[in-house]
Amino acid sequence: MASKVQVPKFSLHHDFNDGFDFDGHVVDPTFSRWNMEEDDVAGQLKDDSFKKRVEVLEQLIITVKRNGGRLPYADGESIFRSLALALSDSNWEIRTKCIQLLLEIIPNLGDDIDSYMSLVLNKMLASIGDSKVTVRRMVIQALHAYMKYTHNLPAIFEALVNTGLENENLSVRREMVNSLPVILTQEFITHDMSKIINSLAKKLLDTSTEGNLRDSSLLTLNKIESMVGERSFSDYFSKLTVPLQKYYLQLSGKRDDGYYNETDNDYYQRGNNNMHQGITNDSRRGYIEDTLEFGLIPSHILSRINDQKDFRTRAQAVEELKSIIISKSNEISTSLLPHMNLFISFLSNLLDDANFKIINVTLEIILNLVEKLDKTAKNFLKQLTSALLKRMGDNKIVIRQLVMSIIIKLMRATSPQAVIDVIEDNLQHRNSRVRQETINFIIAALLTFPSYEFDLPAICQAVGPTLTDVKRAVRQAALECFATLAQGMGSGQLQPLVSAVDQVELSTDGEGLMAAVQARLARKQLPKLTSDGLVEYATQTPSSATVRSSSAQQSADTEWIMAVASTARSARSDSIELESVSMSARSTPVVTEVSAPTPAPRRFMSAGRGRNKLPWEEDRDERGGFYNTLPNSAPIQTFPEDAPPKPRQIWVGEVDTQQRPSAPERQSPKRRTTVVMLAAQEEPDNGSYTQMYQQKLRRQQAPAARVVRPE
Incomplete structure (x- = not known):
């Protein structure tokens, strides 16, 4: 844009320089009339x-x-209204051009300067x-x-105070x-700056970690x-x-330096009318040192609270502040009340x-302050709830209780x-914890x-x-609240209540x-209130794992709560849930038709659930590996499948006193064969070290296999 040669495409009318431009050249009379109307300019400034x-x-x-x-x-006027829109443009180059135009026309607006500039x-x-340094510099x-x-x-x-500070x-x-x-600058020092100085002084009390303007405000005050x-x-x-x-004197380091000694009498007469006329300058200086912050709090406590280097000092000072608020009653409504907004x-x-x-x-402290204010608290309701908003979604129960x-x-x-x-404005807060806690307040x-x-x-x-x-x-929380409303x-x-639900159901995908x-x-x-003051819901929502493992039909309210599945992970969980429900009623796997347009995602079963072996063990069993033949426990006895034998609960050598079937019904005992004996005929010796080792083990276990034969 900077490389463009700026040549006007619209004719313009020179009534002000008598036929000469800024360089002293004669202007062509044929190129001397601006034909673009105000509405056309406004329309182009609004163009996409x-x-x-x-x-x-x-x-x-x-x-x-x-x-x-x-x-x-x-x-x-119409041009300035259009420039006001251009100053809000999303493109920083448009804003820069607009301010550049204002710089050109401000010195020549004459008596209309304030009426026109009030629009922009x-x-x-x-x-x-603005994030661009160029824009900020041109604004100044x-x-x-x-x-x-x-x-x-x-x-x-x-405007510097209201729109800026x-x-x-x-x-x-x-x-x-x-x-x-x-x-x-120096040319403005004779004008009243009390509003600007007062706004800067208030920012000295800002102790927030984000957006702390205390140091920069103090520096600006010192320069002024x-x-x-x-x-x-x-x-x-x-x-x-x-x-x-008091706080400005403390931060600027002028508290003990005899600040404003030359105007000491006038200063204290104006600022402290309740002081006695006959006290000395030292007494006045001592009075300033003992002045209470916010009309109630000793200055040394506020100084320690603002100590960002040692959190223990801050914590102890806040405890002392709490003790003062608890111990004072009448002073809250008299001394502190004029400074209440600043104190909150x-x-x-x-x-x-x-x-x-x-x-x-x-x-x-806020809890005790509300108790002391009583009916007067309605005047500070917005400020108090705005402060509490910072901790409404806290994950600590103690904080939520307070x-x-x-x-x-x-x-x-x-x-x-x-x-x-x-507080109902918090129902649209971006933090879901704040939204839920706001509903809990209503419940x-x-x-x-x-x-x-x-x-x-x-x-x-x-x-x-x-x-x-x-x-x-x-x-x-919303369903619990509607139950309480009903x-x-x-x-x-x-x-x-029904109308509100209908309206939501029709206006949203509900x-x-x-x-x-x-x-x-x-x-x-x-729902009910617990002894701690928190809300306990009457119904407990099951977890996703519980829903997947259960085949029971959920109620409509539970299904509505669990229907929230806005992520791919949730969608996959729902597919697994449907698959597990369909397979739980069958003892053997079957092939079922799926009407969904896409196949269900593959299930990944954990070890120990739905399988007894690891995947590589299953593959090895299918290939008939020799590791299955290695004995790692006592020999396993096999029985015919038609009638499993009744276990004997006697020791060897004892008389069997259990009732036996009659002689005609009694079957002749069958010879039981161990797994080792069956495995001895599976593979011929191929001369490998593995086979030689297996044969050695079989010979060692042959006597043990004969011991387990029935008598």
């Missing part, structure tokens, strides 16, 4: 062809350059997290140019934090401080909450810790339906609270799609779903 999209942007760039940096339209500003800021250049020509700089600062995308947040020292000066920065600093002030975010970051003990104690306890306590403090309305609520506290039809609609989940555990609705009032739900309801069994 990459070539057309990039072509129209290239022509616009050339036209703008020839027109003195101005668009060839009186009203450019958020899209442009989001592109700062365009943003800096816009800040120089704008008439509403506070609106741009607000507080963006949901981690890449956007990280790049914005790193780019602020470049964007905020050096740019605006200590006196101006102290004004911004005083507007922060006390925990953020801090606890949420602790749930990302790799240490099990820290996670466990953090959940206990999460279940917190959810039930939230339901008691607010209402069960309010909590379900918040536990239905078993704990009266049915009139729920919107049962709405729950049926929310849980219904999980009946066709691709995971067996989720399907089973019990809450009562007999004769199941129409909402043939047999209604029969499965009916079979589950016919069991007339409900």
Whole structure:
């Protein structure tokens, strides 16, 4: 694309340079009119062809350059709306061309700059997290140019915070934090940056292992401080909450250096109105050192919690934090409440810790916090459940028990339906454990609270799609939930439940779903809560091996759960299952017709099941190898097949007292022949060492063979 010679394919109108281009050459009057309408430009920018999209942007760039940096339209609103779409294009070259065009036209937008740029500003800021360095660099250049020509700089600062620093995308947040020292140059230091500094200061409390912006935020704050000066920065600093002030001083190493001594009186008068007028500077400095984080927690505890080098120090500090939350009651609703959102975010970051003990104690802190908040917890329901989401699918039972306890306590403090309305979004979570555990929360609520506290039809609609989940555990949980819902609705009032199942069965490939739900309801069994607070299902799903080994007919609900077979391995298991069922009723192998279009895969039977010898031993027996004749145990006696002899339970020399048949019916004893004697006539001696060895063994065992003859 770079090797192309950019020649405009559309005529353009020069009203701005009096017949001269940028190089001073005379422009041909016949090549002086742009005939492409705004709608045509918008249409090409939306075209599926990459070539057309990039072509129209290239022509616009050339036209703008020839027109003195101005668009060839009186009203450019439609063009800017089209550029906003181009900034979201999946191809990075389109985004680059779009930003390049903005760089050309921003200096010449005049009084309309803010109205036009408001259409593309958020899209442009989001592109700062682009994976391409070229795109990121051009975004910074365009943003800096816009800040120089704008008439509403506070609106741009607000967009930097809302769309940049507080963006949901981690890449956007990280790049914005790193780019602020470049964007905020000396010409902007006289404008209010309090929102930017406050957002950066909040990121100092980020202790998550993934996406930790604490160090980069601290570096950016230090650069802003050096740019605006200590006196101006102290004004911004005083507007922060006390925990953020203290933590910034601690991280920046300025806590013990007499920070802001020149503005000490003003600083403490503004930030700490409750202090006495007559205290000395040393007393004030001591007060700062004893300031509580989040209005309740000593600063040294937070400092130790953020110690990433020693997990033992962190674990002990979290235990101390738990003790503070347990021991405080009134302070929770007074001192901590104004900082509650920030404190919950801090606890949420602790749930990302790799240490099990820290996670466990953090959940206990949240449990006690919900208990202390009581009815006030409804104001923080979304934040609390979002934090718990990180541990809903944990594979440790202790963690799941704590999460279940917190959810039930939230339901008691607010209402069960309010909590379900918040957590039901997790039913579409990509982690199947989270989906299953969310259904378990609903089951536990239905078993704990009266049915009139729920919107049962709405729950049926929310849980219904999980009946066709691709995971067996989720399907089973959904069936158990529907059994609990049916019990809450009562007999004769199941129409909402039936409608939800019908809707799922018709909208998805759910043939047999209604029969499965009916079979589950016919069991007339409900799940229950164990002593640990977890949900125990009423029916247990058999394993795949159990189903294959059993020829009994499974119920419709069990078949529905076991029908999930989305892998080739599962399909092969199903074929083996059908084959084993068809062969188990027969004592001899038979040939059966298979109606399937493809043959069943070969069965690989393990040693000891279905065979008594290894494969190479069977082949050797068929070839009549001599190894079968070697004696490795006592001689084997053979009996006629018509009447096997009755075993004698006496020692040699004892009198046989067992009842014998009468003389006429008694058969004459037949001479029993050992295997060794039969094998003696099988092969002639061919003079090999093997045959010589066999003959020697036979001669040695001949007397022993005669001993076993009947008397």
